[in-house]
Amino acid sequence: MKAKLILDDGTVFCGKSFGYDAAVRGEVVFNTAMTGYVESLTDPSYAGQLMTLTYPLVGNYGVPPYSNSENGLANYMESDRIYASAIIVSDYSEKYCHWNAVESLSEWLKREKVPGITGIDTRALTKVLREHGVMMGKIVVEGVSEEVVDENYGDINFVERVSCTEIIRYNEGADKKVVLVDCGVKNNIIRSLITRGVEVIRVPWDYDFNTLDFDALFLANGPGDPDKCITTVNNIKKFLQNPDVKPCMGICMGNQLLSKAAGATIYKLKYGHRSHNQPVQMVGTQRCFITSQNHGYAVNTDTLDNNWEPYFINMNDGSNEGIRHKHNPWFSAQFHPEACGGPVDTTFLFDEFVKILNKS
Numbered sequence: 001m002k003a004k005l006i007l008d009d010g011t012v013f014c015g016k017s018f019g020y021d022a023a024v025r026g027e028v029v030f031n032t033a034m035t036g037y038v039e040s041l042t043d044p045s046y047a048g049q050l051m052t053l054t055y056p057l058v059g060n061y062g063v064p065p066y067s068n069s070e071n072g073l074a075n076y077m078e079s080d081r082i083y084a085s086a087i088i089v090s091d092y093s094e095k096y097c098h099w100n101a102v103e104s105l106s107e108w109l110k111r112e113k114v115p116g117i118t119g120i121d122t123r124a125l126t127k128v129l130r131e132h133g134v135m136m137g138k139i140v141v142e143g144v145s146e147e148v149v150d151e152n153y154g155d156i157n158f159v160e161r162v163s164c165t166e167i168i169r170y171n172e173g174a175d176k177k178v179v180l181v182d183c184g185v186k187n188n189i190i191r192s193l194i195t196r197g198v199e200v201i202r203v204p205w206d207y208d209f210n211t212l213d214f215d216a217l218f219l220a221n222g223p224g225d226p227d228k229c230i231t232t233v234n235n236i237k238k239f240l241q242n243p244d245v246k247p248c249m250g251i252c253m254g255n256q257l258l259s260k261a262a263g264a265t266i267y268k269l270k271y272g273h274r275s276h277n278q279p280v281q282m283v284g285t286q287r288c289f290i291t292s293q294n295h296g297y298a299v300n301t302d303t304l305d306n307n308w309e310p311y312f313i314n315m316n317d318g319s320n321e322g323i324r325h326k327h328n329p330w331f332s333a334q335f336h337p338e339a340c341g342g343p344v345d346t347t348f349l350f351d352e353f354v355k356i357l358n359k360s
């Protein structure tokens, strides 16, 4: 079936539908990673976005099963469904070969009712987005209704849509308890905590966790504009003001929310960071890490309260990549230490967090 991608500035790209045949509207973003379409599609942080992949050949390693491990988390996915609104590729391969694949990307997209378009010059499209900045767009499929929900990405509280609605506990009974605020958490963050021997108490984004009995706080990733999460920021502020100081770590949206609680403001990047090779420098050292990232907003470091300082800085554009408190064990990263771009280059941050926690 013929399909078109129509950007809000009027640019049109023609291709073919290989996913679910339906029209969809969303924020068109690009990701330059060479692999990882399964993890990216199931990352709740992609909610509301049409994900363009610049790497041309997509689909050739198929899709793994949703098999669950004993803790109830899907083994090979970042959540239990596709969250991206659509996928845009250059050259879709229906044939696949991988020891763990059970179906093709097309079959999976169709079953989950997610549109996919192939035959698009995704590098040309990326040039448009880099010049103009990310923008809204829609995919329409020939012979199918073109009606779409007319919402603007920036107006929606996506966190509310993807967060869990009740408390879920993992590794119950472990010595130390970590409250994990679920703004749209990726499974590998939960796995990274469980394998380090702590109990994880996963709470909804707007839950006042300060009322619980716990030893440390973890702020997860999530979709959309962090300025929509006022309730979470107020809960974090309460946590930071508590004289009983407990460790805290944040990732991505977690970095943004912790920074907001520390007085900072947020701005939108022109086209975000979505790739496996974003270089970040640890401030005060000559150490540079190649990191995996997926974010569209950034922290304005200059607006941080005096008790805080930047922890990491992006070496491409100088934007903030993490913050830390000058005296208390509170820190966060804008990149994803749990993601396997490297594959384990920055997982030491989890070790650091649990080491502080076990000492406390």
Ligand SMILES: NC(=O)CC[C@H](N)C(=O)O
Pocket (backbone or CB within 6 Å): 045, 220, 221, 222, 223, 224, 225, 226, 251, 252, 253, 254, 294, 295, 296, 297, 298
């Ligand atoms: N992965 C994330 O947590 C993304 C955070 C936020 N939604 C952003 O785009 O900046």
